[in-house]
Amino acid sequence: MSRLYLVIFLICCQALWGQKQLAKIVEHADQQVLQQDYIEAIDYYQQALQMAPTSVHLLWKMAQAQQAAKDYKNAAYYFLKTYELDPNQEVYNEAQLNYALMLKQQGLYKEALAQFKEVKQFFSEDKTQIQYKKATQEVSACSWVLKQLKEQTQDEKAALQPHSINTIDAEFGHALLNDTIYFSSLKADSVADDRNEIFAKTYKLRLYAAKHNQKDLSQELNISGLPVNATVGNISFNNEQTAFLCSVCQEGSTQNSCQLKWVSKQADQTWMLDSQTEIMAASGSSYISMPNLTQLNEKTLLFFCANSPNGKGGLDIYQAELQENGAFAAPQNIQIINSTENEISPWFDPQTKRLYFSSTWHIGFGGFDIFYSQLQENGQFGPPINLGKPFNSPANDNYFFCVADTAYLSSNREGSLYASHPTCCSDVFYHYFDRPNEKVKKQTTDSVLIVKLPVALYFENDCPDPKSKAEQTNLNYEETFVQYKKQFPNYLNGVQQNRDSIEAKKLKDDLQLFFDQEVEKGMQDLAIFRAQVWNELAKGNQVSIMVQGFASPLAKSDYNVHLTKRRIDSIKNYFEEVDGGKFAAYMQEGQQRLVFVEVPMGEYKANKSVSDNFYDQRNSVFSTAASRERRIEIIELRSQAAKN
Numbered sequence: 001m002s003r004l005y006l007v008i009f010l011i012c013c014q015a016l017w018g019q020k021q022l023a024k025i026v027e028h029a030d031q032q033v034l035q036q037d038y039i040e041a042i043d044y045y046q047q048a049l050q051m052a053p054t055s056v057h058l059l060w061k062m063a064q065a066q067q068a069a070k071d072y073k074n075a076a077y078y079f080l081k082t083y084e085l086d087p088n089q090e091v092y093n094e095a096q097l098n099y100a101l102m103l104k105q106q107g108l109y110k111e112a113l114a115q116f117k118e119v120k121q122f123f124s125e126d127k128t129q130i131q132y133k134k135a136t137q138e139v140s141a142c143s144w145v146l147k148q149l150k151e152q153t154q155d156e157k158a159a160l161q162p163h164s165i166n167t168i169d170a171e172f173g174h175a176l177l178n179d180t181i182y183f184s185s186l187k188a189d190s191v192a193d194d195r196n197e198i199f200a201k202t203y204k205l206r207l208y209a210a211k212h213n214q215k216d217l218s219q220e221l222n223i224s225g226l227p228v229n230a231t232v233g234n235i236s237f238n239n240e241q242t243a244f245l246c247s248v249c250q251e252g253s254t255q256n257s258c259q260l261k262w263v264s265k266q267a268d269q270t271w272m273l274d275s276q277t278e279i280m281a282a283s284g285s286s287y288i289s290m291p292n293l294t295q296l297n298e299k300t301l302l303f304f305c306a307n308s309p310n311g312k313g314g315l316d317i318y319q320a321e322l323q324e325n326g327a328f329a330a331p332q333n334i335q336i337i338n339s340t341e342n343e344i345s346p347w348f349d350p351q352t353k354r355l356y357f358s359s360t361w362h363i364g365f366g367g368f369d370i371f372y373s374q375l376q377e378n379g380q381f382g383p384p385i386n387l388g389k390p391f392n393s394p395a396n397d398n399y400f401f402c403v404a405d406t407a408y409l410s411s412n413r414e415g416s417l418y419a420s421h422p423t424c425c426s427d428v429f430y431h432y433f434d435r436p437n438e439k440v441k442k443q444t445t446d447s448v449l450i451v452k453l454p455v456a457l458y459f460e461n462d463c464p465d466p467k468s469k470a471e472q473t474n475l476n477y478e479e480t481f482v483q484y485k486k487q488f489p490n491y492l493n494g495v496q497q498n499r500d501s502i503e504a505k506k507l508k509d510d511l512q513l514f515f516d517q518e519v520e521k522g523m524q525d526l527a528i529f530r531a532q533v534w535n536e537l538a539k540g541n542q543v544s545i546m547v548q549g550f551a552s553p554l555a556k557s558d559y560n561v562h563l564t565k566r567r568i569d570s571i572k573n574y575f576e577e578v579d580g581g582k583f584a585a586y587m588q589e590g591q592q593r594l595v596f597v598e599v600p601m602g603e604y605k606a607n608k609s610v611s612d613n614f615y616d617q618r619n620s621v622f623s624t625a626a627s628r629e630r631r632i633e634i635i636e637l638r639s640q641a642a643k644n
Contacts, residue, residue: 022051026058029065038069039420056085060092067102070396070412071421076102089122096122097131104142105367105423107394109149113142130340141363144584147476147577148365148388156389159415160429163408165210165218168419172410173428174235176403179212182221183428184233205231207246223263225273231256236293239300245291248273258289260304280320280331284309293322294348302328303346303355313340317357336591337373337384344368345398352435355381358398362386363584368396370409376540378641383591388580390431395423407433451528454548454633457571458519460484461621461630464566471565476573481523488515494622507623514624522631529634530578536639537586537593546636547571548599550629567632568598593642599635 029044045062052058063078079099082092089095100115116138123132163181165171170186184205210218226232227250234247242265249258262274280288285306292303300322305315316338318331337343339361346357353375358368362384369392371384391397393413400409408430416427457477464473464480496508536543549564575583575594586594 022048025051026061029061033061033065033068036068038065041065042069054085056082056091059085060095063095063098067098069420070423070425072102072105072395072423074421076106094131097135100135100138101367104138105394107366109142109145113139113146116142133340137361137363144363144576144581145365147474147573148581152389158390158431160390160409160411160413160431162415162417163428163430164213165208166417166427168417168425170412170425171428172233172399172426173401173408174399175237175401176212176408177237177241180209181212181428182207182209182235184208184235185218186425205233205249207232207235221271223271223273225275227275234290236291238293239295245279245293245302247289247291249289256287258287260288260291279328280304280306283331287315290345292346292348295350296348296353301348303348304331305342305344305346306331308333312338314342314360315344317343317346317355334373334381336381337371342368345400347399347401349402349435351402356387356400357384358396358400359384363588365389365392366394366396368398370397370400374538376538378540380540380642382537382540383585383588383593385582385585386580396426398426402433402435405433405435406430407435449528450532451525453637454635455522455525455529456518456631456633457481457522457526457567458484458627459567459630459632460487461626462563464570468566469559469562471562472569473566473573475570476577477526477570478523478574478578480567480570481519484519491515491622491627495624510624511622511627514627518628526574526634529637530575530583532637533575533594534579534583536637537583539639540642541639542593542595542642543586544595544597544636544638545634546597546599546638547632548635549632564632565598568596571632571634572596 025044025048029041029048032038032041032044042062042065045058045065049055049058049062059078059082063075063082066075066078076099079095079102083089083095083099086092086095096115097119100112100119103112103115116135119131119135120139123129123135126132163171163173165173165181165183167185167187172184173181174184175182185208186205207221207223208218209221221235223232226248229251231249231251232246233249235244236246237244244263245260246263247258248261249256260279262277262279263271264274266272283306285308288304288306290305294301294303302320302322303317304320305317307315308318311333312335317334319334320328320331323329334355337355337357337359339359341359341361343357343359343361346355348355354372355375356370356372358370360368362369362371364371364386370387372387373381373384376382386392387400391400391407391409393411395411395413397409397411397413400407402408408428410426410428412423412426413429414422416423416425418424459480460483463483464475492508492511495511496504533543533545547568549568572587576587577584583594586592
């Protein structure tokens with residue numbers, strides 16, 4: 001018996017020793033996460049998982065570390081493992097949601113959409129939970145992205161050009177002045193031979209300058225007066241270029257604390273930090289960063305982001321006016337663009353009066369997407385509009401700014417330089433950008449064509465989605481028009497029915513005339529009407545579009561009511577998807593400024609003289625009279641000042 005007790009004792013000692021070793025490894029990994037050294041943390045979590053491969057807590061920690069390191073593929077793997085061991089999400093109720101987010105950031109939109117739908121359903125009993133709200137938002141986002149990807153232009157498919165300043169470290173571009181690009185970069189004090197410590201504690205954020213498109217000539221901006229161990233990033237110059245605002249940050253135990261500081265040029269052309277002047281000190285924010293100074297109507301405005309306790313959530317974007325005494329007025333939260341998550345890197349373009357920024361919440365392609373908000377004629381900013389491809393990607397895209405006809409942004413998209421994994425680090429990219437002059441834009445706005453209402457839009461028989469009782473469709477009107485146009489020859493043959501009589505030829509000629517003068521014209525009128533709607537939205541107005549539906553009397557009345565609803569839905573889809581989806585921002589719940597008022601009439605409004613005989617398809621399907629009944633009409637456009 002004594003031998004048995006000895007064996008049991010040794011086994012217990014070994015297990016206890018193993019638990020202590022595991023605890024030490026996990027403790028070290030946790031500490032590295034706090035220090036943002038995710039590469040080393042991942043290495044130690046991997047060691048821990050070899051000892052406890054089914055620990056849901058370790059799998060969760062590993063998933064979060066991979067996510068923080070922006071390794072979306074491995075993050076998805078570990079979030080899925082966590083979810084599989086905790087399918088009821090009793091321990092980690094965001095595992096499936098984060099798994100879906102990591103799929104999305106790999107560009108796997110269909111797979112992500114399926115997961116987001118499951119998450120939405122799982123949390124549907126309490127719609128106030130953030131998991132439900134986020135899943136609902138992402139269902140809309142993935143659905144929108146899939147529509148945008150259906151027919152991409154060559155420019156949308158184009159690859160952005162990497163800037164010559166890029167290295168395997170992270171670079172974030174801020175400004176291009178006098179042929180000099182200013183940027184922030186995470187660079188190490190000392191570099192390991194394997195260059196794998198991308199977020200090691202020896203890395204600090206610093207400001208650099210380089211001659212545009214000259215590689216290996218970057219120089220750190222030497223700023224005197226910086227606090228010990230402080231990091232400095234972001235840069236925005238005053239109008240005279242004699243001073244700039246930047247973010248000065250101190251590392252905390254759990255997060256960095258950042259404040260805005262002025263840096264002024266000295267007589268000897270060096271730079272000195274103004275440590276005395278407090279900027280936005282009364283805001284109560286521990287993180288104030290990403291300044292953008294700009295001129296508007298002979299005033300100096302400052303846009304920045306902060307985690308104010310009175311904000312909408314995460315980092316919000318604010319604006320403040322520079323007063324005559326050199327201080328900034330109380331900041332104003334730009335409510336319409338801010339969300340429950342993070343809005344960052346604001347840049348205002350005085351030429352187009354657009355405020356560009358990045359957000360993780362609004363409907364987009366990836367993590368941080370670039371959006372813009374138009375300053376409207378009423379002085380208010382409009383809802384956020386996704387800038388679209390190629391500027392946005394499944395990864396993180398931010399720090400957008402323009403010089404002449406070139407846009408610059410920072411992104412960790414595939415194609416960035418890296419040491420550990422393809423999406424670890426941001427680089428600066430550039431691309432041609434159609435940036436109209438404000439005077440040209442105003443002339444274009446003033447000369448918008450006005451189409452005469454109603455605008456009649458025609459459909460193929462029983463389309464969209466034949467033999468369906470659904471009231472919604474995934475098709476937009478332009479897609480149904482293209483499909484209908486391909487069927488024109490079949491309709492011409494159907495109405496003539498291979499007869500050469502004078503009457504048959506006349507029926508065919510009448511139908512051809514209908515296609516040319518009414519069906520084609522409807523599509524042309526819709527494009528003109530679309531410009532009218534955008535013109536009203538740009539003024540800051542609330543816009544309502546009255547749409548009425550019709551159908552030929554071939555099917556039963558209740559079926560035709562469903563059919564006309566689908567046809568009306570196709571025009572809503574058209575506005576959501578056209579022009580890169582810019583109208584979609586005005587159609588979202590909570591900030592709806594573009595509303596469709598539906599009047600589906602089904603057969604009740606159909607011409608009673610049109611044949612409803614299924615066996616007489618020459619008259620009930622192919623004839624001009626029947627074709628003319630298969631339509632929707634935009635009958636009214638109402639525009640009034642929006643309530644702020």
